[in-house]
Amino acid sequence: MARRVLRAGALAGVAFVWLSGAVWADEARRIAFSFDDAPRADGPLLSGAERAETLVSGMARAGIDGAAFFVLTQSIDQQRDGAARLRAYVEAGHVLANHTHTHPWLRDTDPATYLADIDRATEMLDGFDNVVPYFRYPYLDEGDTRDKRLAVVAGLESRGLQNAYVTVDTYDWYMQALVNEAVEAGHPLDMDRLRDVYVEVLVETVEFYDALAVETLGRHPDHVLLLHENDLAALFVEDLARVLREDGWDIIPAADAYADPIAETRPDTQFNGQGRVAAIAHAGGASPRELVSPWEDEAALRARFLANGLLPEEGSSQ
Incomplete structure (x- = not known):
């Protein structure tokens, strides 16, 4: 299959170029799957x-091992069978990690309060197996000031928690919001078309950040893909994995990805919302507008859903 690549030199123009599979063919490209905000509430489709059963079986068929689920611990008791669902992920060979108790923005929180929220999550995770010492910032928000960021970094280090950065940020959460909107409007969904749009958007986003990594680092790092534990992930994880493999990607456990050298690279920047590779590029002088995938844009995604008949046309009635 031809490889979808967004040339890093044309990032500002967001122009996609189709290159033959021979490009970078001698270099391994590896990616791990991670899922935020587990266990989430019931969705419109599952x-x-x-969702948990579908996601576990889909990852098993796809050969995805050691995926990381970042747990929002207030949801364990709030969601029906929340603890059982997390244990299902563990029993399937995946790992759990800390995503705070209440999902606060660090920019709106003082470090002491923020770290206390992390501690509460740690206490609640003590009752589970396969909990790894990773912490993922909600919203990938590492604070609005350097002092605040460094205070939390010091707090994580004192607790033995590693920053579970991502290298591929996505707006999968907004695609799920668009599906919610369509279902609420009574709009019939073509599930094959929905699958294709979901997978295409995510693969194009992976290629964007990998091209950025090659231009910034001179190599393909082991990537960490940010997804959410939502209906779309459960329904289409197997399809996403298949297309990634067709495009030359190996899917690896999160623990392997976090052994990449960029885990030790801590860019001194507040621009962290697009993940570690974009933060490194920004610290090196790149403009923020060059560092955000074109599919991290709500208007662009809404237009793509509309063009594929996945939303009702404005003004139409069902």
């Missing part, structure tokens, strides 16, 4: 329990 209940929480159905």
